[in-house]
Amino acid sequence: MQLFTTAEAARYLRLKERKIYEMVSEGTVPCTKVTGRWLFPKAELDHWLASSVTRPAGMTRAEPAPIIGGSHDPLLEWALRESGSGLATLAVGSEAGVARFIAGETIAAAIHLHALEDPEADANVAAIAARNDLQDAVLVAFCRREQGFLLASGNPLKIRSIDDVIAKRARVAVRPKGAGAQLLLLSLLHRAKAELDALVSVSPVCPTGPDIAQAIRAGRTDTGIATRSVANSAGLDFVPIVWEPFDLLMRQRDYFRPPLQALIRFLQSDELAARAKEMGGFDLGAAGSVRFVV
Secondary structure, three states: OOOOHHHEEEEEEEEOOOHHHHHHOOOOOEEEEEEOOEEEHHHHHHHHHHOOOOOOOOOOOOOOEEEEEEEOOOOHHHHHHHOOOOOEEOOHHHHHHHHHHHHOOOOEEEEEEOOOOOOOOOHHHHHHHHHHOOOOOEEEEEEEEEEEEEEEOOOOOOOOOOHHHHHHHHHOOOOOOOOOHHHHHHHHHHHHHOOHOOEEEEEOOOOHHHHHHHHHHOOOOOOEEEEHHHHHOOOOOEEEEEEEEEEEEEEEHHHHOOHHHHHHHOOOOHHHHHHHHOOOOOOOOOOOEEEEOO
16 A cells, blocks of 8 residues: 655645645545554545546546456456456455545455454445445455465464464464455454454565465464465465455446456356365355345
8 A cells, every 4th residue: 555644645636735734634635644644545545536526517437447456366366367358456455446446447346344343244235335435336246255364284383263363472464454354353353352463463564365375384474364265275274264255346337348247157157166166265156146236
């Protein structure tokens, strides 16, 4: 995630720093405060700007890029290639994927969100239903995935839960802020009545599940949250946490266009079912069904 300082945000928005501070105090510009400093996520500024654009009557939005942004998933990447959809992926995390989608940068967003109070809750539908900046959108099921702790072969620290991770001071590979796996980690900590600083977090942040697997195999970290399929492909141990919905957020108008239709048709194919079984940790029972319409 690219973050601007106040001076950088002022230059980016072509405003004076004083004006930026005024907007911060009024709560009219997206920002966050870290160790006493105001920071401005570029993606949020772009979304804020795009959402406030006034268009002449009859003018439509520019066509989004043929990219599914958001969460990384190896089965989704494989399905995009094999379906002939012509779509690419951009792994930026679930929340950033939604922001890019709303800003019109991508044709769809792949998401797996988690509520802080309940890691097992179906947070995707709840989160999309709660937004007031989405129109003409539809949430389509891709699969359900099994998420858990990745561990070195043999699970040398005998980790079975987040309590073990904390008590044994296991080194934890974390994901970017807003990534679905990071939201799940925060939810587990909340249930355990612990904070993020209770963990021994390692740097740098791991953008995807395979990055966590590589960090474990290299001995740089002891554990991290990713899917069973990632553990299987890397030959790592896996301690399950939860089955989660993994969905695709798209515009209704784009749903009926050839790229996404090619993918949606492929979700019911024997080829995808065989691949999911081979990779492990996937349930395709609802694949291709519409879960929510805005």
